[in-house]
Amino acid sequence: xxxxxxxxxxxxxxxxxxxxxxxxxxxxxxxxxxxxxxxxxxxxxxxxxxxxxxxxxxxxxxxxxxxxxxxxxxxxxxxxxxxxxxxxxxxxxxxxxxxxxxxxxxxx
Amino acid sequence: xxxxxxxxxxxxxxxxxxxxxxxxxxxxxxxxxxxxxxxxxxxxxxxxxxxxxxxxxxxxxxxxxxxxxxxxxxxxxxxxxxxxxxxxxxxxxxxxxxxxxxxxxxxxxxxxxxxx
Numbered sequence: 001x002x003x004x005x006x007x008x009x010x011x012x013x014x015x016x017x018x019x020x021x022x023x024x025x026x027x028x029x030x031x032x033x034x035x036x037x038x039x040x041x042x043x044x045x046x047x048x049x050x051x052x053x054x055x056x057x058x059x060x061x062x063x064x065x066x067x068x069x070x071x072x073x074x075x076x077x078x079x080x081x082x083x084x085x086x087x088x089x090x091x092x093x094x095x096x097x098x099x100x101x102x103x104x105x106x107x108x
Numbered sequence: 109x110x111x112x113x114x115x116x117x118x119x120x121x122x123x124x125x126x127x128x129x130x131x132x133x134x135x136x137x138x139x140x141x142x143x144x145x146x147x148x149x150x151x152x153x154x155x156x157x158x159x160x161x162x163x164x165x166x167x168x169x170x171x172x173x174x175x176x177x178x179x180x181x182x183x184x185x186x187x188x189x190x191x192x193x194x195x196x197x198x199x200x201x202x203x204x205x206x207x208x209x210x211x212x213x214x215x216x217x218x219x220x221x222x223x224x
Contacts, residue, residue, distance in 0.1 A: 034210055036153075043202055043214040044153065055212075087153055091209040095166040097143070097155040 002026050002090050006100035012108040019075040021103045023088035028068045032092035035064055035073045038102075039084045047086070048073065075105070083107050110134035110213050112203045117218030120193055128188040128218055130203030138181040141206035144188050146199035147217075154199075158206065159186060171197075190220070198222045 003026040013019050023033065035048040046055045048064040051071060061076040075082055088100040116128040130142065144156040157167045157177040165177050176189040186203060200219050204211040 032209070036211070043216055044211070045214070046210055046212050049210050089153075089211075094209075095155070095158060096168055097145075097158075097211075099153040099155070102152045 001096055002029060002093055002098050004088055004090055004098050004100035006086075006088055006103050008103060009101065010104045010106060012106050013078055014108045015078050015080060017078050017108075019078055019082075019105055021073040021075075021086055021105070023066075023071040023073070023100050025069045025071075025090055029090040029092035031067050032090060033064075033066070033071050034089045034091060036087045036089065037082075037084050038087065039081075044087065078105070080107075110205075112205065112213055112215035114201065114203050114215040114218040117201065117220045119221045119223065121224050122194060122222055124193050124222075125189070125191045126193065126220060128190070128201055128203075128220075130186040130188075130215055132184045132186070132205070135205070136181075137179050137184050137186055142177075142179065142186040143204050143206055143211065144177065145202045145204055145211070146197075146220075147202070148196070148199040151199075156201070157188065193220075193222045195222050 005024045007022045031051040033051045036044040037047045038044040052064040063074045065072050085102045085104045087102045111133045113131045120126050143158040146154050146156050159177045174192045179186045200217040202217045203215040205213040
């Protein structure tokens with residue numbers, strides 16, 4: 001099973017700031033890495049796939065990068081609606097599908 | 109509109125059974141991969157089970173032998189039969205469609221509480 005590790009667990013930032021979230025895989029997943037956003041009381045929403053491709057309707061301030069075992073999700077300028085929990089997930093070798101523990105982006 | 113609607117959650121005693129349903133609209137489950145993902149209170153996402161278009165089932169080790177995923181093509185619905193429930197099974201259970209290996213459509217979730 002591929003273990004996904006996210007850091008930090010919590011990120012406190014102000015609106016307008018740049019946020020950088022990290023995700024590490026226990027073995028190479030190529031570029032088969034997705035990011036999901038989950039707001040309180042809501043279901044997760046697909047944000048980024050293939051490490052850097054934005055899903056339909058996702059604003060350009062969200063960008064993904066990385067390959068192999070190291071990945072990054074960047075929010076260039078935090079908006080109020082971006083405060084949420086973000087999960088990375090590998091789909092290179094499944095089942096099982098495996099998710100990171102999540103990074104909570106909160107208002108500073 | 110492509111949509112998934114879960115139902116069937118509730119309060120159940122340890123050792124009990126529950127069946128969750130996931131009704132799909134806007135697409136055909138028999139041509140799709142459908143999966144269940146759960147989220148314990150205050151915790152992250154945990155994959156539970158998947159049913160492929162050909163009917164093949166796969167399970168997380170934590171539920172293998174206790175949970176069964178199935179589907180009824182005539183009702184365009186996927187199910188999760190949960191037996192021998194434990195406290196650690198308490199969670200919000202989400203149904204999601206897997207397309208091109210991505211969980212692109214999620215239901216709103218149904219809550220399972222396991223307590224005596």
